[in-house]
Amino acid sequence: MDAVDQLIAHLKESIPVTSEEAIGLRKHCSVVELRRRDVLLFAGETSKHMRFISKGCLRAYYMDSEAKEHIVQFGIEGWWINDLYSYLSQTPAKQFIQALEPSIVVQIQIEHLNQLFHEIPSLERFFRLKFEKAYVAFQERTMDAMSKTAEQRYLEFRSKYRNIEQRVPQYMVASYLGITPEFLSSLRKNIP
Amino acid sequence: MDAVDQLIAHLKESIPVTSEEAIGLRKHCSVVELRRRDVLLFAGETSKHMRFISKGCLRAYYMDSEAKEHIVQFGIEGWWINDLYSYLSQTPAKQFIQALEPSIVVQIQIEHLNQLFHEIPSLERFFRLKFEKAYVAFQERTMDAMSKTAEQRYLEFRSKYRNIEQRVPQYMVASYLGITPEFLSSLRKNIP
DNA sequence: CCTCTTTCTTAAGATACCTTAAGATTCATC
DNA sequence: GATGAATCTTAAGGTATCTTAAGAAAGAGG
Numbered sequence: 001m002d003a004v005d006q007l008i009a010h011l012k013e014s015i016p017v018t019s020e021e022a023i024g025l026r027k028h029c030s031v032v033e034l035r036r037r038d039v040l041l042f043a044g045e046t047s048k049h050m051r052f053i054s055k056g057c058l059r060a061y062y063m064d065s066e067a068k069e070h071i072v073q074f075g076i077e078g079w080w081i082n083d084l085y086s087y088l089s090q091t092p093a094k095q096f097i098q099a100l101e102p103s104i105v106v107q108i109q110i111e112h113l114n115q116l117f118h119e120i121p122s123l124e125r126f127f128r129l130k131f132e133k134a135y136v137a138f139q140e141r142t143m144d145a146m147s148k149t150a151e152q153r154y155l156e157f158r159s160k161y162r163n164i165e166q167r168v169p170q171y172m173v174a175s176y177l178g179i180t181p182e183f184l185s186s187l188r189k190n191i192p
Numbered sequence: 193m194d195a196v197d198q199l200i201a202h203l204k205e206s207i208p209v210t211s212e213e214a215i216g217l218r219k220h221c222s223v224v225e226l227r228r229r230d231v232l233l234f235a236g237e238t239s240k241h242m243r244f245i246s247k248g249c250l251r252a253y254y255m256d257s258e259a260k261e262h263i264v265q266f267g268i269e270g271w272w273i274n275d276l277y278s279y280l281s282q283t284p285a286k287q288f289i290q291a292l293e294p295s296i297v298v299q300i301q302i303e304h305l306n307q308l309f310h311e312i313p314s315l316e317r318f319f320r321l322k323f324e325k326a327y328v329a330f331q332e333r334t335m336d337a338m339s340k341t342a343e344q345r346y347l348e349f350r351s352k353y354r355n356i357e358q359r360v361p362q363y364m365v366a367s368y369l370g371i372t373p374e375f376l377s378s379l380r381k382n383i384p
Numbered sequence: 385c386c387t388c389t390t391t392c393t394t395a396a397g398a399t400a401c402c403t404t405a406a407g408a409t410t411c412a413t414c
Numbered sequence: 415g416a417t418g419a420a421t422c423t424t425a426a427g428g429t430a431t432c433t434t435a436a437g438a439a440a441g442a443g444g
Binding site: 184186188189 | 420421424
């Protein structure tokens with residue numbers, strides 16, 4: 001099963017996809033192989049693709065005014081990763097997207113995707129739902145960031161994303177949680 | 193100029209609206225008057241309307257597991273307010289929406305709005321853009337909550353929303369910023 | 385206007401989280 | 415397998431923010 005097959009299988013979990021539609025889709029997909037540390041999208045560029053992770057692990061992060069990195073999102077096999085705002089509004093990205101492992105990503109250009117929305121109407125619904133989920137995830141994260149302790153946030157991260165915790169460096173988990181690596185280390189010491 | 197006129201004027205700032213379209217729109221709008229403290233949407237209910245504030249001031253907030261309130265959003269004249277996730281996914285709201293002053297809100301039922309999208313195509317674009325903005329606002333707020341001090345967040349709130357700061361109680365600003373009212377009070381003492 | 389409720393301030397002691405620095409461990413690559 | 419780079423831990427001292435409690439000020443509604 002190649003990378004695009006995986007994308008199609010992923011779509012089929014939520015919407016029906018006929019084999020003709022799959023063929024149409026395939027035409028508009030490009031597959032990118034990334035080495036560890038390769039950057040797929042630089043801040044300042046405009047995000048021109050929707051990106052599906054077929055293999056590997058990536059992060060989206062931005063740099064604050066003091067050049068500190070803050071991780072906005074991780075992504076692994078079967079997830080989408082993007083600077084969604086840049087993509088949707090076609091304005092320069094604030095985030096970088098970088099591979100943390102050797103990875104394979106399927107990309108669909110924005111023009112092609114918009115065209116596909118006409119050929120495969122349920123695809124538009126698929127992305128609307130994705131977007132709604134992304135929205136609510138951010139809303140929850142905002143509220144958590146403001147009302148929960150770092151320990152609570154870490155425990156929730158761990159139970160939600162065990163798999164991710166095991167494959168990214170701990171200091172990146174700290175960055176995702178908004179705390180220092182030292183503090184995360186000390187939290188971990190005091191947890192079973 | 194009545195409440196619906198205000199809504200139409202608001203739309204005209206972003207998209208063209210013909211007078212026939214305005215008439216069609218008007219049919220599907222209902223106007224709600226609220227007293228101070230009236231609740232427009234309860235957590236647990238499903239949000240069935242898009243809501244435009246024609247007059248007054250409201251807040252969207254949720255209650256955490258310890259019964260503490262956390263303000264997600266304020267809204268004043270010319271803003272939209274909703275539990276957007278509940279509205280979009282038609283699932284029970286986690287947030288309350290409550291008037292902080294006597295207010296007038298224009299509501300459009302979801303079925304009517306979806307129908308209006310066919311009659312006034314640019315309306316769909318209007319809401320897509322609104323939604324993108326809401327998304328990026330949350331993203332920024334998440335990152336701010338995790339990387340900036342309460343003082344920085346307060347100063348930014350103050351310069352962005354001077355008008356709101358002046359009409360809502362200070363402890364609600366604190367709740368919006370994710371800090372205690374006592375701490376906000378002490379921050380303010382040390383700022384010009 | 386008066387009164388009751390809501391909101392704001394102050395202060396002291398507690399806790400969460402950060403900074404710095406150094407050493408220990410693990411990992412990647414030759 | 416050796417070596418240098420990347421990552422993790424520990425610890426001490428500092429700062430940001432919270433909790434509690436009480437009184438002061440402001441505002442709402444009669």
